[in-house]
Amino acid sequence: MENYSKQREEIIAIVKELYNHPTAEEIYVLTKQKDPSVSRSTVYRNLNGLVKKGMLQQIAVSNGPDRYDYKENRQKHGHIICKQCGKMYDFHYNFDLEEIKTSVYEETRVEILDDEMLIKGICQVCKENKN
Amino acid sequence: MENYSKQREEIIAIVKELYNHPTAEEIYVLTKQKDPSVSRSTVYRNLNGLVKKGMLQQIAVSNGPDRYDYKENRQKHGHIICKQCGKMYDFHYNFDLEEIKTSVYEETRVEILDDEMLIKGICQVCKENKN
C-alpha cells in the first residue's frame, strides 16, 4: 500500500460511492466492469490493506461474506444488521455514547470507537414472517 | 431437533459451562473428550439447530470462525469484541437501552434484542501496541 495502482484507485472509488455495505464479490464485479482484467485476489488484497489503513470498515456476518463500508467524514453512524435475513442498515445516533462508552470501558477495558458500532436485531419483515 | 440425542446433550452441557465464547472447533474438541466417536458435522449441525431454536447466540468474527454463547437467564449482557485481536468480553449494562432502541427503530425499523448487542472496539493491550 505504498505505491499507486490503478486497480486500487478504482476499488476505492467504487466502495466510496456505494452505501449498501457491499461484499468483496460485489466490489469485484463492479470493478471488473470498469477494468475487465482485474482479479479477485487484487480486490481482496486491496480491501484488506484499506481496512488495515483504516479507510474501510470490515463487517463480519454469520453465514455470509464480510461487508465493507467506506469511512467518510459524514455524520457518525453505526450499523444494525438483521440477524435473520442479514440485511444491514445505517443508523445515526442522536443519543450520547459517552455514558455507554464509559460504562463498558470500566468493565472491559475495551474502548468503543464511534464508527465501530455494530448491533444486531430483527427487522420488521422477518418479525412478521417469524419463521 | 425433535428427538433426544446424547451428542446434543453433551454439546449443550459444554457450551453451558463455558464463558469464553468458544468456537465450533473448541466445542468439538471438548465434546470429543467426553465422547471420542462424535463428529465435527454433528457439532456444527447441533450448534446451528440450537442457534435457530434461540438457545445459543452465534457471533461472527472477521478472519476467524464464529463464536457461540449460551443464552442464560442471568443478567442481560452484550458482547464487545476487540477488532484487532478478536478477543471478546461480556459487558453488563446499567444504562437504559430504551432510548437507543427507540431511536434506532424509528430510523431503521430494526428491533434491537437485548441479548443481541454486539459492539466493537479496541482493547487496552492492542491500543498500547498500536500496530
Place this chain on the structure above:
DNA sequence: GTAACTGCAAACACTTTGCGAAGCA
C-alpha cells in the same frame, strides 16, 4: 534497479451436505 503490485491457479479455513447406518418414539 528494486520494491510494490498484479493475475492466475492452487491452497486454505471454515462450514455444509449427501449418503447409508444407527437410534429414538
Place this chain on the structure above:
DNA sequence: TGCTTCGCAAAGTGTTTGCAGTTAC
C-alpha cells in the same frame, strides 16, 4: 415402522498465498 440423528467423506463457500510477470518510483 417411520422419522430423526449420526459419522464419514466429499463438496461448497469465502478468502489467502506462492509465483512469475508487470508497474511505479
